[in-house]
Amino acid sequence: MEKQVRIILAEDNPGDVFLVRRALEKQGIPHQLMVARNGEEALLLLDQTDLPQLILLDLNLPKLDGNQVLSHIRQTPAFDRTPVIVLTSSGSKKSRELALALGANGFYQKPTDLASLMDLGREMQRTLNEAA
């Protein structure tokens, strides 16, 4: 069996969690997906689990938003090479610049249809390949 990629996803909307899973499946990335429902849970998860190979962060998280989690990740030496992709439903130029400035490897709009779902899958694959 192919080695599963460990991915941490911080996302409070179950519909979007579903979409991320489907994107991974469509792209054929064998994965072990751990889901945090808010920013605090995300940080707890990062503390308690083995080093993930990819972190996906919704910008709009309850308790601690995506940017705050991102800052924390980038300030933690263990994670400073872990790729982080920020996901958002709005995608303004300003929030994109902020996320990239805080150290995100990618900034993507959440899938709106099948085509953009597959784009996300490809992006995740590309990010994983680059980090390897």
Place this chain on the structure above:
Amino acid sequence: MASILNVDDYHPARYARSKVLRQAGFEVLEAATGQEALDLTEAHSPMLILLDVNLPDMSGFEVCRQLKKNPKTSTTPVLHISASSVQSYQQVHGLNSGADSYLVEPIDPGVLVATVNAFLRAKKAEDALRHANDELEWFTYRVAHDLSEPLRTVTAHAQLLEMDLGEKLDRNSAQCIQFVVDAARRMRSFIDGLLRYAHAAHADRQIMQVDCEALFQRVTTTLDEAIVSTGAKLTHDPLPVVAADAGLEYVFQNLISNAIKYRRPDVVPEIHVSAREDADSWFFTVADNGVGIRPQSQKEIFSIFHRLHGNEVPGNGIGLALSQKIIQAHEGAIWVESEPGTGSNFFFTLPKRAGEN
């Protein structure tokens, strides 16, 4: 409590006026020079200003001009006051420079108080209207924003469903899902348009020098697919550099895109953009040879969500309403002259700004 600012360098007149106003229950601040008036206004935001025309350091008209230019004080009523020897051309000048009224001494105390109250009533109504408008814009934005989330979910999941069921889907079910996806896409288009509409007259639009020739090239690139697939011929006269915000590109794109969309089915669309320089403004024309618009509809098409051709022609009904909002935010006007079966001419004006040649 907000106060009235009483500006006059002649102490006895100033004192008498303040007394009358205080007796009527108002709080009164006083200033004897133009600079004092501006400083006190900055510090205390008075609700109304009585402004003597003859001040020692600068003309009262100049003070008024500065007050009206400053967005923070531009809606504060300014009432000029001067001696009875004033000439009518001076009164006209004061009022044309932005003052809300021009009172001539001697002013009966009762009339002064009644006039002040009348202006305060009008200001209150204007403030209420402004506030209601701001709330409406905010509300529109929130509604559009909150609707787009679940809408995105509908589209993405419906398509996944379609993919999952694949061959198992009979023709009816497949068509059903297609309807769902199409409707969701149309809703999304409405909502995007609504969001843009809510933002169009936003206070911090940035005015810059816009090269309309370059803008025209950008628009033709954006609309390349539509132009190529319809064989549309797009031409233009030399176009100027104007002072405008980013919305101008939207207006060009919208008008040209409409001209292509509403073409006559058997006729190659020909679209020509031109500009004429008038004394105070630029006058743009976008002329096409399309289906045209009946006289009864020529005003309606600019109202939001109005769709003349229903669902036959794709679009969200926002384009012209948004274009109008953008042009109006520039203090210009937009309208159409058209002959059904021959074509349409869309006109819009852009007032020149200070410093433009």
